[in-house]
Amino acid sequence: AQTVTQSQPEMSVQEAETVTLSCTYDTSESDYYLFWYKQPPSRQMILVIRQEAYKQQNATENRFSVNFQKAAKSFSLKISDSQLGDAAMYFCAYRSAAPGTYKYIFGTGTRLKVLA
Amino acid sequence: DAMVIQNPRYQVTQFGKPVTLSCSQTLNHNVMYWYQQKSSQAPKLLFHYYDKDFNNEADTPDNFQSRRPNTSFCFLDIRSPGLGDAAMYLCATSRAGTGSGNQPQHFGDGTRLSIL
Numbered sequence: 550a551q552t553v554t555q556s557q558p559e560m561s562v563q564e565a566e567t568v569t570l571s572c573t574y575d576t577s578e579s580d581y582y583l584f585w586y587k588q589p590p591s592r593q594m595i596l597v598i599r600q601e602a603y604k605q606q607n608a609t610e611n612r613f614s615v616n617f618q619k620a621a622k623s624f625s626l627k628i629s630d631s632q633l634g635d636a637a638m639y640f641c642a643y644r645s646a647a648p649g650t651y652k653y654i655f656g657t658g659t660r661l662k663v664l665a
Numbered sequence: 666d667a668m669v670i671q672n673p674r675y676q677v678t679q680f681g682k683p684v685t686l687s688c689s690q691t692l693n694h695n696v697m698y699w700y701q702q703k704s705s706q707a708p709k710l711l712f713h714y715y716d717k718d719f720n721n722e723a724d725t726p727d728n729f730q731s732r733r734p735n736t737s738f739c740f741l742d743i744r745s746p747g748l749g750d751a752a753m754y755l756c757a758t759s760r761a762g763t764g765s766g767n768q769p770q771h772f773g774d775g776t777r778l779s780i781l
Contacts, residue, residue, distance in 0.1 A: 586769075592774070593772055594757075596769040601767050651696045651715055651720075652713065653710075653759075655707040656707060658707055
């Protein structure tokens, strides 16, 4: 069975600085998808960024980028120019590409605090 | 805008009194999920539907049931809520099918359930 591990329960970053959130996963599959979700306090969980395992190029979305290391089974999220609105819980998630698989496996989350 | 809508946002019930939470979607997604999320923890999958096919997680208590009468609606029934069932309940949807594996889940705002 696949597992997702986020080893940082909490991180802090100064406004305008850069922070990296870690995520590792365990799988025997070669084809899968990885996601980072953001959950602000008392608000909806939303997608931040996604990565297909078959793509070597790291995904980027504006200030958000990932460092995908397939061999190391690592999928970290880098937030550049941090803003107060980035404060939230961040969850890393895995989804198998096997046909008929619809489950997303979540890590335990990292709470990000942004300091003014 | 297409979205996932959960009602109510806050639900209070008495110990042992049945309660139903509802979820609707305008995304026309074929997969719907129910998660339980306790404070600062990862969402825990209770069950999901692929169209009308119901998939229960092995560790979901029998106290939790679900119904999906059509594509747009899904309900979570808690037959005899205990104090340990107080949590945020999240509904999510995703699109399944060929080429859709990298599609993320879309979440509702959640229903916070309190047990008196």
